[in-house]
Amino acid sequence: MNLLAAETEVLAPLASGWFLENAWLIPVIPAIAFALIILIGKRLPMKGSELGVASMLASLVLSAGAAYQWIQRVNSATEEQFVEPVIKSWSWWRSGGFDFGIGQHIDGLSVVVLFVVAFISTLVQIYSLEYLRGDRRYTHFFAALTLFSGGMLAMVLADNMILFLLGWEIMGLCSFMLIGHWWEEDANSRAALKAFFTVRTGDVGLLVGISMLYFAANDWTQENLGLSGFSIRGISAWALSGEPNSTVIMVAAIALFIASIGKSGQFPLHTWLPDAMAGPTPVSSLLHSSTMVVAGVFLVARLYPVFFVGLDILGSGGNLIMFIGAITIVISAALAFVQNDIKRVLAYSTVSQLGYMMLGLGAGAWLPAVFHIFTHAFFKACLFLGAGSISHSASHHSFDMKRDMGGLRKVMPITFTTWIISTLALCGVFPFSGFFSKDEIIDNVGNNGYNTFMIVGLVGAFMTAAYMTRATYLTFFGEPRGASAGHSSHEPHDAHGSHDSHDTHGDHDDHASHDAHASHGPHESGLLITAPLMILSVLALGSGLLNATPFGESWERMKLWVEPRAVEVVDSTYPGGPGESLFINVPSAEEGSSKSVCGTATPEKGVCYAPKLEHAKFKWSKAMLSMVIVFLGMAVSWILSMLLFTKRDARLVGLTQRVKILGVGHRFLVNKYYLDDLYEKVIVRSVAYPISNAAYWFNQNILDGILHSISNLTRKLSGWVYKNIDQRVVDGTVNNSATFTKSVGTAAQPTQSGKVSQYGALLFSAAAVAALVLVIINT
Amino acid sequence: MFVNQFLFLAAVLFCIGVYGVIARKNAVLMLMSIELILNSVNINLLTFAMRNGSTDGHTFALYIIAVAAAEVGVGLGLVLLVYRNKKTISVDELSEMRG
Numbered sequence: 001m002n003l004l005a006a007e008t009e010v011l012a013p014l015a016s017g018w019f020l021e022n023a024w025l026i027p028v029i030p031a032i033a034f035a036l037i038i039l040i041g042k043r044l045p046m047k048g049s050e051l052g053v054a055s056m057l058a059s060l061v062l063s064a065g066a067a068y069q070w071i072q073r074v075n076s077a078t079e080e081q082f083v084e085p086v087i088k089s090w091s092w093w094r095s096g097g098f099d100f101g102i103g104q105h106i107d108g109l110s111v112v113v114l115f116v117v118a119f120i121s122t123l124v125q126i127y128s129l130e131y132l133r134g135d136r137r138y139t140h141f142f143a144a145l146t147l148f149s150g151g152m153l154a155m156v157l158a159d160n161m162i163l164f165l166l167g168w169e170i171m172g173l174c175s176f177m178l179i180g181h182w183w184e185e186d187a188n189s190r191a192a193l194k195a196f197f198t199v200r201t202g203d204v205g206l207l208v209g210i211s212m213l214y215f216a217a218n219d220w221t222q223e224n225l226g227l228s229g230f231s232i233r234g235i236s237a238w239a240l241s242g243e244p245n246s247t248v249i250m251v252a253a254i255a256l257f258i259a260s261i262g263k264s265g266q267f268p269l270h271t272w273l274p275d276a277m278a279g280p281t282p283v284s285s286l287l288h289s290s291t292m293v294v295a296g297v298f299l300v301a302r303l304y305p306v307f308f309v310g311l312d313i314l315g316s317g318g319n320l321i322m323f324i325g326a327i328t329i330v331i332s333a334a335l336a337f338v339q340n341d342i343k344r345v346l347a348y349s350t351v352s353q354l355g356y357m358m359l360g361l362g363a364g365a366w367l368p369a370v371f372h373i374f375t376h377a378f379f380k381a382c383l384f385l386g387a388g389s390i391s392h393s394a395s396h397h398s399f400d401m402k403r404d405m406g407g408l409r410k411v412m413p414i415t416f417t418t419w420i421i422s423t424l425a426l427c428g429v430f431p432f433s434g435f436f437s438k439d440e441i442i443d444n445v446g447n448n449g450y451n452t453f454m455i456v457g458l459v460g461a462f463m464t465a466a467y468m469t470r471a472t473y474l475t476f477f478g479e480p481r482g483a484s485a486g487h488s489s490h491e492p493h494d495a496h497g498s499h500d501s502h503d504t505h506g507d508h509d510d511h512a513s514h515d516a517h518a519s520h521g522p523h524e525s526g527l528l529i530t531a532p533l534m535i536l537s538v539l540a541l542g543s544g545l546l547n548a549t550p551f552g553e554s555w556e557r558m559k560l561w562v563e564p565r566a567v568e569v570v571d572s573t574y575p576g577g578p579g580e581s582l583f584i585n586v587p588s589a590e591e592g593s594s595k596s597v598c599g600t601a602t603p604e605k606g607v608c609y610a611p612k613l614e615h616a617k618f619k620w621s622k623a624m625l626s627m628v629i630v631f632l633g634m635a636v637s638w639i640l641s642m643l644l645f646t647k648r649d650a651r652l653v654g655l656t657q658r659v660k661i662l663g664v665g666h667r668f669l670v671n672k673y674y675l676d677d678l679y680e681k682v683i684v685r686s687v688a689y690p691i692s693n694a695a696y697w698f699n700q701n702i703l704d705g706i707l708h709s710i711s712n713l714t715r716k717l718s719g720w721v722y723k724n725i726d727q728r729v730v731d732g733t734v735n736n737s738a739t740f741t742k743s744v745g746t747a748a749q750p751t752q753s754g755k756v757s758q759y760g761a762l763l764f765s766a767a768a769v770a771a772l773v774l775v776i777i778n779t
Numbered sequence: 780m781f782v783n784q785f786l787f788l789a790a791v792l793f794c795i796g797v798y799g800v801i802a803r804k805n806a807v808l809m810l811m812s813i814e815l816i817l818n819s820v821n822i823n824l825l826t827f828a829m830r831n832g833s834t835d836g837h838t839f840a841l842y843i844i845a846v847a848a849a850e851v852g853v854g855l856g857l858v859l860l861v862y863r864n865k866k867t868i869s870v871d872e873l874s875e876m877r878g
Contacts, residue, residue: 755871756873757802757809764801
């Protein structure tokens, strides 16, 4: 080892900088802002919202700086050099041999996600300034929103699984608070509870996975890297070291993946996501684009070596992640067709897109999946904010496409344009950003030999194009209906539970102004709402160019900056004391001449931090095929929508009633595959009811039986006692003692003052006396 | 190890807590004082756990934190009900048990 190190030239240290070294400030700022908003927010001129926006802006600046310096760092490395992440770690708490650290782990993946989260959070907060103006819990909303982003940011840059778990759970809690923001309505608080509990179901897996990994990896990581078994870097190296027992790492990977399923709304735990629409629209936008649901995908991407080895990614025949991803793509896309609520269509679309990310990760297309997180965040946030803009200014807080929308393209030109751009990006039309990421996933899945899954991906693309066209048609084309046609929508909205009804919660001035708005009919939203929309739509259009594979190698910036290089690393120094992060790594001798062994064989000389992955060669023929499929989906859906919703074609209207098999399918979809019924009626009842029945039976038969026999026995016994003992012996004694007790009682009566503090004083002085006695005896 | 300082801190907290329980009339402040007492005990446990290098004290402390959370829940519930019935949370008003 020493010889080798001497032979190889020691490379210059990688570039670093203030932003990279101090990236841990990024989540700390929102956390402090959260505390300040809670404490003094209500007294500030803008009710605390300025603190939230300012903290997110600060985080955005810091993460942009970190991204810039990370790019410099990558550029300062040679072509085949592993770019060391910037790790800083402090001991948080130490206890009986366990060392729980806290710190940052900045690499390409965390830089990308940090930037996206900070960026979207900033825009969403600006948007909320207008959208929630006059809301009853305005301050609390901003506090929770800020903490929510802070939790995600902390999770993204965590250097160990404990901090990761902390961020993960903070997000879970904040999503509960935000989804249930208008908890006065029963449906909203139920949705919040459902989201919380469904995600918690998955979180059990995270706990199990983390502890399994710790106990399996700790010895190895301590010995070889001097890191704890919680450290992400240590776990990654351990997973690829050829050391782990295959069963252990498989079970751990499955446990962690269950957590991802819960958080990222994958089948079969996706049911909470559409219900989470009960929250205010900015929350849905943040939750569905960059925070919360991406966390599950991020977990898989972050601990990719564990999943790579544990679930045999790139093995033949597919694996759990791919199956779940593929199922999710198709079933949620199918559900999006039967929704009338515009936000629910988008929710199912998110679920489906998350399925793509999972499919990509499962198939070894790590970079396209991460890139899809990046592009998806922009266009999905834009779509949600667009839906919010419509409900805010045109449809009087209704989200029902069939009843309250239609024909809005003329009155809301900005919202319409941004919506169209984002929809095209979502469908993956060529130069829009979704094309570069989604197509890349599908392409790479096929390239790695999973043809069936590639077809699933293409079917998903067809369905995506179709349901988005349907939603666009219903919202922006055709004749205006309901509220957007200027009808007052004061008829009760109880039929659907998820419209934003904050007009009923605002104070009275606000209510009046909203009514004034409504009487003017639909109009374009204000600048605070449209500005984020425009910024996001520009990114939805352009962000794909960061990894534009069709234009050749020099355009694949994301690949260069983000993908960890699968190089065997022989570290000459290891991260030592607190704050230590600059260290030199030396590539092993043969590296460069031979192919990387990472992920395929046991590394001999050093450690690997990432498995070697192949990238598909871009072919225009494949891209054209998926383009044709997307346009076909749009065209079919457009024609059907026009016939069905505008022309009321007699052959199509009521088809589900006339053709039995279609009716069954439609009902199946409307009832969401009966999964909610399965969870609530079957599983919950089959667990809860037998327990209560058994308890009742036990109570009635066994406990009561015992009690009856005891009481019978006692009655007989007492008869005898009464006759022989009580009458003769006791009575005499009792009469005497009663007189005695009475006199004592009268004497002690003043202490029973009924005052708790006096009792407390007596108690403590008695304890003090007892303690004193104890001390005297012992000395 | 600076065991003394920790123990002293715990003792001070304990005394403040006891004073609060005895002297305060407000039920919520009494609950807060009880929290102080519980946490001074926690500090003691952690101090000795640190000195002995075992995790037992930590485990106990975690249990106490959990139980204290439950206790506050119940306590605040009681205070709320008392307030509904009596329109006051001064404990001196609650002397129905006077002998």
